[in-house]
Amino acid sequence: MIALWKYHKIPVLFFIASCILYLWFAYNITRLQTTQLLILYIALFAFAYNIIKTSGFNFRLLVIFSILVRFLFLFAIPNLSQDFYRFIWDGQMILSGLNPYLSTPDFQMELGILTNFPNQVELHNGMGSLSASHFTNYPPINQLCFVLANLFPGKSILSSVIGLRLIIIAADIGTLYFGKKLLERLKLPSNRIFWYILNPFIIIELTGNLHFEGVMIFFLVWSLYILHSGQWKWAAVILACSISVKLIPLMLLPLFFGYFKKGGQFNNIANKFKEPAIIDELSKPKVIINNLLKLIAFYAIVGLTSILLFMPFFSMEFVTNYTKTVGLWFGNFEFNASIYYLSRAIGYAITGYNEIAIIGKILPVISILIILGFSFFKQNDSISKLISSMLLVLTLYLFLSTTVHPWYIATLVFFSVFTNYKYPLVWSLVIALSYLAYSNTENSENLWIIALEYTIVFSVFVWEVFLKKSQLNTLASN
Template sequence: MLGLNNLFKYHKTPLLFIALSSIFYLSFAYDLVRTDITKLLLLYVALFVFAYQIIKTTGFYTSTKLSTGFRLLVVSAILFRLLFLFAMPNLSQDFYRFIWDGRMILEGLNPYLYTPDSFIQKGNIPISQAQELYNGMGELSSSHFTNYPPINQLCFAIAALFSGKSILGSVMVMRILIIGADIGTLYFGKKLLERLKLPSNRIFWYILNPFIIIELTGNLHFEGVMIFFLVWSLYLLHSGKWKWAAAILACSISVKLIPLMFLPLFFWWFRKNIKENVIANEMMQSVPNDRIASSKIPRNNVFKLISFYAIVGITTVLLFLPFFSMEFVYNYSKTVGLWFGNFEFNASIYYLAREIGYAITGYNEIAIIGKMLPVISLVVILGFSFFRKNNTIPKLTTSILLAFTFYLFLSTTVHPWYIATLVILCVFTKYRYPLVWSLVIILSYLAYSNTENSENLWIIGLEYTIVYVAFVWEVLLKKRLPTISSL
């Protein structure tokens, strides 16, 4: 009773915003269609305002409110996610393909070897509710081979195992998995921030971010599971358990392939002596000073670096092994390649390059531009890998953040949930532009306001103008944000 009295005494304001957020999340989950743009924007912006106020007014990081305030934020984060539990995703239809793949696995069929079209167009019904799932996933998904890595497929199979005849039941199972991953991210993210002597409340800019809650829990995008493994891996790496960090990083890759592009950025991690390790990672505080002073000989850096990459590679291959065949290799590489040369959505630099191509040739030159931009992205990533000494977690996460940002700036396709990785990485750095992007990314959904689902380039231009201004101001024009010490 005393605890409840203290809760209402010290946290009246955040409780009010938590109640308002709950109402708005319920409306978002159960009473919104994505073509209702006005309602979508109003709910989304309001939820951002409420989230800011909840974090700002709770103040769990102060000595007098540490325990109660922290628990309140954690309970709020879980509550907001559970509100979506019985809702069908309303901003994305990808979950239909997730369910299809999971049920294919339980039927003993390799989902990498068949397209849904190959069954339905021949009148074959390989799984329960096949026609309904086929209709829901849309033509683009049904005509292509799956591109979801094996641990992602495992999540789909778990959903099929516990709910093989109900679409809503499968959605609920997958949603519980994503919520569990977010709780894991909260746990390891907070511990890593504390190890780095950074304010641990920063983790709530990810966990309570409406974009994260809506896109991952609400719309069932498994970036949340990928991020959980990524943050866990960074925590293990900081703790000196680099072998386990490599294995867990492979798990992250096996949910989404995105962390593959981060591998070169670990080049400098092992290129430091023991004394530098103590300073950078705080792992040898109990080592006598005379031992530290005498340990200036560099470690066997090359061996550890190669071993790290080998563990990542071998673990990833082992996870893919149950699905392996030469046909799988062909289908998977072909499907992944389509994202660079065929699809376009919510792009920035690519759209400018496309317009230049139209002006010169009169045609959409995506086949050429789509091959050039990844090469530029690779050069940028290698630049961050070899010319920045990423030998501490803050340096490493900053390089990953900036490198992946440039990759997205150069991509032909930037779906909203892609920037979830930027949001989690920014909490370990001094940059906050991903939070701005997580707010304005909702503008990309305005493409669904018309029957053709066509993008308004003025709207896309507005989105990226805001993002680029925030990026340039933070990264290039301002050396340090004034609010860093208070966050």
């Protein structure tokens, strides 16, 4: 302890200051206190930056800081999101022998109070009318996490919250482990992982507010790590687990086309053992066809594993409810959007009405075309290039989305540590502005605030993705 203080006094002081602010954030702030929220948020980012920089990227020290700071939230009820009430509700439904996909909380409440369903009324009231009136859209492994959390000793809502939080903390530790190993495999500095793990946005939104993007990211990085090792069959199984936490990785599946077509996993093995003959073989049409057959098998394993994970809940009513609910979440709700809000304004000017029904169908088509473009016309023949494409595809998808809750960008922050793009880190800071919507009783958004957020994000994005690269190419040609 003395040596720690002697050699790392400055980062320790920043860490202690951060702990005080995190404790205040976790146990004293509500999303209605937007001024305090923003001040604490900005201060935590400044402290995190200084912790990482002044520590000299001491890996062991930063690991300790990363884990300790998460446990500060252990006994806190989430204060920026009420989604956790629905998580606990779904877990209790399963433990009561009921299928959470077949009834809404409102309908279940109309049937009466169940004796083996702790805190049923409190959970229903806490989740809000929007969640209570819709069927659940959380995939099966996410549901398993909800069940496990409800098995944590105790019958209170807090005991279930602690269970949820321990699962998410464990997932973050797993992401730290596999993220470090993948960075090393890609010949990148392993300390980059702390721009994700120690990012206040990640700590607050995942550990604090109990969003399961962290568990999805854990399975995703695990899958990418073993894919890089050439174990594509197991990579497919783990990727299916990621999809079964959150559906977002589904849209990334087409990007694997370029990786398998060029034999990316065999290139990695060939380079590792320095066998030029193996690399030469990759250029032969027979090997390319063989790799495409592996791609088909990869997709088949992902699909079959996903279906098997859904099977315990399967029925035609489940299919109807689930697809309807997913469609509603992606096409009927509006929050913190960018291009969609611009399109909506144009629609109002032309027709005088909110044209979400039309725009909400056009923008997904554009997203699909972007995904296909990145899949077939971009060289995704290495894990590094594959992750870069995943980052850009998911970014453009969110730019076109009608709803962008803060925790949606967690995956962008994670992907950014494997690239030279910093705009996701900038976005993770300015997205706190979206919480200003809760500063009034109507929870209405100030479009000038949204414009400020996206002006900053778009400016950095355009600079890094287009202008910076163009400038570098110009300098190289001169």
